[in-house]
Amino acid sequence: MTMDGPRVSAGELCQKGWTAGALLGAPDRLREPLVRDRRGGPLRPASWDEALDLVAARLRRVLAGHGPGGVAVFGGGGLTNEKAYLLGKFARVALGTPNIDYNGRFCMSSAAAAAQRAFGLDRGLPFPLADLDEADAIMLVGANVAETMPPLVRRLRRARDRGGLVVADPRRTATAGLASLHLAPRPGTDLALALGMLHAAVAGGLVRRDDLERRTEGFAAAWRIAARWRPEEAERVTGVAAADQRAAVGLLAGARRAYLLTGRGAEQHATGSDTVSAWINLALALGLPGREGSGYGSLTGQGNGQGGREHGQKADQLPGYRRLDDPAARRHVAAVWGVAPEDLPAPGPSAYELLDSLGTETGPRALLVFGSNPAVSAPRAGRVSRRLAALDLLVVADIVPSETALMADVVLPVTQWAEEEGTLTNLEGRVLLRRRAVAPPPGARGDLSVLRGLAVRLGRPAAEFPDDPEEVFAELARASAGGLADYSGIGYDRLRAGEEIHWPCPGPGHPGTPRAFLDRFAHPDGRARFVPVDHRGPAERPGGDFPLIATTGRVLAHYQSGAQTRRVPELAAAEPGARVEVHPDTARRAGLADGDRARVVSRRGTAEAVVRCTPGIRRDTVFLPFHFPGAERANLVTNPALDPVSRMPEFKACAVRLEPA
Missing domain, CATH: 3.40.228.10 (Dimethylsulfoxide Reductase, domain 2)
Known part of the structure; x- marks a missing residue:
């Protein structure tokens, strides 16, 4: 298996009992930590103590040599509120790093x-x-x-x-x-x-x-x-x-x-x-x-896309939608965390800027990934994969051997959604309590337990990093109190009783806010703002060698990226590989027909896919689903040009050409 400098092959994983079929989507789970003894060597099973001790020792080495900026954390919009909150606290308190962002930067x-x-x-x-x-x-x-x-x-x-x-x-x-x-x-x-x-x-x-x-x-x-x-x-x-x-x-x-x-x-x-x-x-x-x-x-897209961005995973935010550069916000959260406001790091780079700097002379040398697969999901994925391969330490916590996990020095098997308790905030701002439905497999640990274990090994008191979801949520509620996303009136007791509570909920007796803005908007004067904006067009225009516009998106059979989307054989059969949707006239001009294998080529790279002709798409447009790994990664061609306000990359429009594979 090759992927711009991967660190493990399919054959090496087979030594552990995984088959090539498992890597391509047969149901399987990571059930024990894996570590790599040397660069380019195979992953081998390890105990949790050995894996966490190794991660902590190598993090201390990077911190000693490069300072807090030498370490980075990358999270995910699918993490529970508790995980997102504790991950942000871990980055800023246990590591002292400004380098934390998450895949929701690519979404909302x-x-x-x-x-x-x-x-x-x-x-x-x-x-x-x-x-x-x-x-x-x-x-x-x-x-x-x-x-x-x-x-x-x-x-x-x-x-x-x-x-x-x-x-x-x-x-x-x-x-x-x-x-x-x-x-x-x-x-x-x-x-x-x-x-x-x-x-x-x-x-x-x-x-x-x-x-x-x-x-x-x-x-x-x-x-x-x-x-x-x-x-x-x-x-x-x-x-x-x-x-x-x-x-x-x-x-x-x-x-x-x-x-x-x-x-x-x-x-x-x-x-x-x-x-x-x-x-x-x-x-x-x-x-x-x-x-x-x-x-x-x-x-909102991901399972906790709303809550995941409220409580500290973003480079510029503290819990409760507080701004990290706001002195009052820093004082409030620092008091909850028991640290000095000046000890909290400044805002760091956004997701793509962070990933693009990995392993460089001035960028982070170590990265911890929770709930994300940037080797497939990040724009300009080939370059991002090379940056991941250049790290001194890559640690991935996941439930399956994702494409990013296959590159890691340490892989930590964590519990998945049905195996743990925690809260999510859905797209309407309602906080949901997700109860544990099944027992996790032996060997898997919750992300909260992983963060606690690493924080203690890095010298923080265990009490600062609880691993009980209800205890973490209670702390999150205190940290969010008075913020825009105020959860201080929400507790597990109310959620267990079946209450439907939308934030903001600024006190124990507050009913929540199912409909915001009925009386006033959230600006100090209560009025909404028109923002004067004008059309500029995409960062990259079609023309010359790249006459078409590529856009990306989801398909019904999958949701997220790579190996994580193909765990169910029936769904894998429904979409066995990437396809490029194209108008029949456009396909004919490129010398292609329905079912042919094609290359979609941009200035950044090439993605391969099977042609699916459909008259329901514009003749100047091709569509690629972003779920697939390897040579079928749509993000090999996407443009990382960033929105100046949100730092969102341009996933939905880039100049390409279509040609036979």
Whole structure:
């Protein structure tokens, strides 16, 4: 097995009893720690004490030679609230490093930044999902929920039956197939589409002027830009007919209950924050946010995508959505943690910048990975894999031998979701208690236990790092108290009793906040902000040797990346390998037919996939699912250009060519 400098082969894993079939997706679990005695040597079984002692000793060596900046931590949006919280505390207290970020930076960060700018608060959906059941109109922008969130489709039924379901997506996805109106913009032009629709709303007299004057600021500045974007001009850039733009606005404005929801297709761009701001501007102009029965929201992806970004995994955040550069926030959290505020490190680099610096002269020399697989999921994955291979120490905690775990010096087998207790915060901001359903296999330990074991070996008191989820959650509640994401009124006792509690919940008797913004927005003056934004287009334009636009996303049979997505044989059979969706005319021009193996080539690398011809995709666009490893990694071609506000990479638009493999 080769992967830009891997440290273990399939044959070496077979020495431990894993077959090649297991690596390719047959059900299997990591059941004991694995360590590598020398660079390039095989992984071998080890006891937990040996593995943790080894990790701690090598971390101390790196810290002594390179200081706290020599160590980094990379987390995941699938971790429970307790794990995300303790991981952030571990990085900043036990390691003293500023270098911590997580894979949610690749998922929700643009929407979070835009919501913070507009509303003063980011909470995925600031209303319960059940509210969608009564919607007369819903517009989904870059969200294919029929494949990524199938249970959500039933909540679209009323809007669909009333002819009010609008989907904006370059492909005719399963979700677009349900829509009354499908808008198919060129990838990377969603912002222009939003500007054209805002122009249509203003020119058509559909703006709710009373809401603008009473509850918002900054409309005039946003309109000065949108005034130049007549729907006909937006059509020239996006390819979406001006009549369809006006029809979509009319459906939203004419509905008594209407929602505008963005997904990753709108957000994973180098202009992602501005793009989401443009859609929020449209929603504000139509009076949707803060009105019961209507609203704007972002469809959070991973299992704890909302909670995972609230409590300390992000490079610039402390628990409770507190900013790390806010002195008052530092004082509050430091007091809960029993450390001096000045001992907390400054904000560190964002996810891709962190990964891109690994193993360099000035970057971290050691990396601990929890709940993520950056060798597949990071943009420019070939380069990231080379950076992982250049580390002095790579430690991975996972449940399966993921592509990143195969490169590690130490692999720690941890429990998975059904084997442990903990809380998640779903996309509507509701905190859920997930109870243990089955016993973990002998040899697997919880992430909290791993962090506690390492912290103690690094000289921290055991009491600072509890491994009981309920005890960790109680500390998280104290650390979040007074913050935007205030959990201080939520406890396991209330959750066990079946209470449905949405944050913020700032006290034991507080009922929670299922619908934010009904009375006021979260800015000090209570008013929402229009943000003036203009279309710039993707960081990389098609042309010359790269005439097509590649975009990426999920498919129904898988959810995340690489080996972690193919543990069930029936699902693996449904999607045995990567496929590239392409219009039949585009395939013919490239000398390809349905079922042929093709290469998708960008300026960064080449991904291989089987051609799937579909007339439901734009002729200038190809679609690659990002789940697959090795030569089929879509992220070998994606562009790491970063959004200047959120530091989100540009996953959804890059220039490529298509050719026979």
